[in-house]
Amino acid sequence: MSNAVGLSMITLGILFNFFGCVGLVRLPDIYNRLQASTKCVTLGTSLVLMGVVFMNGFCSISMKAILCMIFILVTSPTAAHAISKGAYLSGVELWEGSVVDQYKAHVKEEER
Secondary structure, three states: OHHHHHHHHHHHHHHHHHHHHHHHOOOHHHHHHHHHHHHHHHHHHHHHHHHHHHHOOOHHHHHHHHHHHHHHHHHHHHHHHHHHHHHHHHOOOOOOOOOHHHHHHHHHHHHH
């Protein structure tokens, strides 16, 4: 039973990683690409690591997988936020099809 659950989690994680990679290639600007890569790949990698935990049971490999998952869950969104804020402040333009720029109003409000 745990092997089936682990295998299904690994399969689902690989699918999320694949869709994150497709989004990284297909989306138009850095902000959309960061969203796709951060959300999909973080969830996909976490699912793969959790699948490893289910398949191996409670052992040293599982503890390492859990520690790696915690590290990825903390650092990936933090790094994406830092990259996107740095890109915005350095003047990287939004895609011309973007509907709204809520951060621009926030920056103007802080400058006052």
